[in-house]
Amino acid sequence: xxxxxxxxxxxxxxxxxxxxxxxxxxxxxxxxxxxxxxxxxxxxxxxxxxxxxxxxxxxxxxxxxxxxxxxxxxxxxxxxxxxxxxxxxxxxxxxxxxxxxxxxxxxxxxxxxxxxxxxxxxxxxxxxxxxxxxxxxxxxxxxxxxxxxxxxxxxxxxxxxxxxxxxxxxxxxxxxxxxxxxxxxxxxxxxxxxxxxxxxxxxxxxxxxxxxxxxxxxxxxxxxxxxxxxxxxxxxxxxxxxxxxxxxxxxxxxxxxxxxxxxxxxxxxxxxxxxxxxxxxxxxxxxxxxxxxxxxxxxxxxxxxxxxxxxxxxxxxxxxxxxxxxxxxxxxxxxxxxxxxxxxxxxxxxx
Numbered sequence: 001x002x003x004x005x006x007x008x009x010x011x012x013x014x015x016x017x018x019x020x021x022x023x024x025x026x027x028x029x030x031x032x033x034x035x036x037x038x039x040x041x042x043x044x045x046x047x048x049x050x051x052x053x054x055x056x057x058x059x060x061x062x063x064x065x066x067x068x069x070x071x072x073x074x075x076x077x078x079x080x081x082x083x084x085x086x087x088x089x090x091x092x093x094x095x096x097x098x099x100x101x102x103x104x105x106x107x108x109x110x111x112x113x114x115x116x117x118x119x120x121x122x123x124x125x126x127x128x129x130x131x132x133x134x135x136x137x138x139x140x141x142x143x144x145x146x147x148x149x150x151x152x153x154x155x156x157x158x159x160x161x162x163x164x165x166x167x168x169x170x171x172x173x174x175x176x177x178x179x180x181x182x183x184x185x186x187x188x189x190x191x192x193x194x195x196x197x198x199x200x201x202x203x204x205x206x207x208x209x210x211x212x213x214x215x216x217x218x219x220x221x222x223x224x225x226x227x228x229x230x231x232x233x234x235x236x237x238x239x240x241x242x243x244x245x246x247x248x249x250x251x252x253x254x255x256x257x258x259x260x261x262x263x264x265x266x267x268x269x270x271x272x273x274x275x276x277x278x279x280x281x282x283x284x285x286x287x288x289x290x291x292x293x294x295x296x297x298x299x300x301x302x303x304x305x306x307x308x309x310x311x312x313x314x315x316x317x318x319x320x321x322x323x324x325x326x327x328x329x330x331x332x333x334x335x336x337x338x339x340x341x342x343x344x345x346x347x348x349x350x351x
Contacts, residue, residue: 010189010190010191011189012191012193012194012238013148013238014238015130015132015148015151015237016153017130017151017152017153017154017155018032018153018154018155019130019154019155019156019157019230020032020154020155020156020157021156021157021158021227021230022157022158022159023158023159023160023219023223024158024160025156025157025158026052026055026056026121026156026158026160026161027059028156029056029059029060029096029119029121029156030059030060030061030063032119032154032156033060033063033094033096033119036094036117036119036153036154038063038093038094038116038117039063039093040063040065040090040091040092040093040094041060041063041064041065041092041093041094041095041096042065042066042067042068042083042086042087042090042092042094042095042096042110043056043057043060043064043066043067043068043095043096043098044067044068044071044083044095044096044097044098044099044103044106044107044110045067045068045069045071045097045098045099045103046069046071046098046099046100046102046103046123047069047099048099048100048123048169049098049099049100049103049123049161050069052098052121052123052161053067053069053098053099056096056098056121060096065090065091065092065093066086066087066089066090066092068082068083068086068106070082070083071097071099071102071103071105071106072102072106073101073102073252073256073258073259074105074135074136074137074142074252074253074256074259075102075105075106075108075109075134075135075136075137076136076137076138077109077136077137077138078138079106080106080109080110080113080136083106083110084110084113084114087110087114087116092116093116094116094117094118094119095107095110095111095116095117095118095119096118096119096120096121097118097119097120097121097129097152098121098123098161099121099122099123099124100122100123100124100126100173100260101122101124101126101128101259101260102259104120104122104126104128104129104152105128105134105135105136107120107152108128108134108150108151108152109134109136111149111150111152112134112147112149112150115149117153117154118152118153118154119152119153119154119155119156120152120154120155120156121155121156121158121161122155122157122161122229123161123162123165124162124165124169124173124260125162125170125173125174125176125177125225125226125228125229125232126173126176126177126229126233126259126260127176127177127180127229127230127232127233127236128233128236129152129155129233130151130152130155130230130233130234130237131150131151131233131236131237132146132147132148132149132150132151132237133145133146133150133236133237133241134146134147134150135249135253137253140253140254140256141253141254142249142250142252142253142254144241144249151237155230157226157227157230159219159222159223159226160219162222162225162226163216163217163219163222165216167213167216167305168304168305168306169260170209170212170213170216170225171209171213171264171300171301171303171304172258172260172261172263172264172304172306173229173260174205174209174212174225174229175205175260175263175264175267175297175300175301176259176260176263176264177201177205177228177229177232177233178201178202178205178206178232178267178297179244179245179248179263179266179267179270180201180232180233180235180236181197181198181199181201181202181205181231181232181235182198182202182244182267182271182281182285183235183236183239183241183242183244183245184197184198184232184235184236184238184239185198185199185202185278185280185281185284185285186242186274186277186278186280186281186334186335187239187240187241187242187333188240188333189239189240190239191238193238194235194238194239195284197231197232197234197235197238198231198232198235198284199284199288200228200231201228201229201231201232201235202228202232202284202285202288203228203288204224204225204227204228204231205225205228205229205232206288206289206296206297207224207288208221208224208225208228209225209300210300212225213303240332240333241332242274242332242333242334242335243270243273243274243327243331243332243334243336243338244263244266244267244270244274245332246327246331246332246334246338247266247270247323247327247347248262248263248266250323250326250327251266251310251315251323254319254323255313255314255315255319257313257314257315258313261304261306261307261313262313264301264304264308265301265304265307265308265309265310265313265350266350267297267301268294268297268298268301269346269349269350270346271285271293271294271297272294273336273342273346274334274335274336275293275294276336277335277336278335278336281335309350309351310347310350310351311351315351317348317351320344320347320348320351321340321344323343323347324340324341324343324344324346324347325340327343328340328343
């Protein structure tokens with residue numbers, strides 16, 4: 001068979017993962033630890049999840065080997081080394097992460113180094129808890145790797161843990177999840193399965209987010225957002241990342257930026273850049289939004305009462321060109337070629 005007539009085969013892999021979902025699901029965590037056969041738990045928690053971590057620590061009782069409350073955004077290897085030292089001192093044989101993407105990322109890094117089982121309990125809409133992706137930062141450079149062994153074996157989704165999320169974090173975290181779904185729609189390895197996941201995730205987020213921002217304590221809305229973020233994370237697990245994630249990794253690693261706010265402010269700019277070259281994604285998002293996706297997402301992003309531009313996040317304007325050139329030199333797969341000049345213009349607009 002000639003090369004021109006060769007079949008086009010896309011591989012779809014599903015990562016084995018046990019998911020507990022529903023109000024009060026967090027109370028099942030001690031039983032999950034027992035099911036894993038673990039005896040010595042390292043509890044990793046972000047400061048925002050301190051109350052839930054306190055409750056879990058009490059429930060674990062004598063099986064709690066140690067607690068680490070210092071995970072940092074973008075998973076610096078120096079912080080991972082601190083936690084590894086605790087594992088060595090206490091003989092921990094498993095790790096439970098409760099909190100946002102920083103806690104989940106650190107648990108992944110620890111599991112990757114030790115092989116210990118991990119249970120992820122997300123309290124934001126990061127989505128990384130169901131992905132085989134680990135991004136780590138060293139000397140201001142963030143590198144990302146993908147390996148099925150990195151993904152947590154158990155994930156616990158309890159919408160009650162999201163009821164106290166601040167409005168600003170609810171907005172930015174939801175747009176972070178939306179970015180996972182959007183990039184899956186224009187990924188080169190998209191399948192019918194990922195299209196379905198991405199479409200449902202985007203519909204759930206864009207439909208429910210305004211209502212949750214109006215009534216942040218409504219459990220039904222929180223439940224839908226959390227489920228949509230789960231689906232969006234599955235998209236990220238099963239397709240290759242594009243320009244949006246490459247920009248977020250390059251900017252976040254270089255300048256130490258907050259993950260969710262960075263994703264939120266970039267998304268509308270990347271949509272405007274890519275959708276003309278991604279008609280299938282454009283059509284699906286237009287059906288969901290009932291209009292122009294760039295306008296709808298941009299309006300949501302600008303409603304944030306925190307930083308909504310790269311300049312407001314503290315990115316130096318004279319550093320944008322170097323980021324654009326670095327991405328253009330080794331681009332992720334993307335529907336529109338990310339040339340340095342065009343990327344510089346995109347970053348200037350985001351700045």
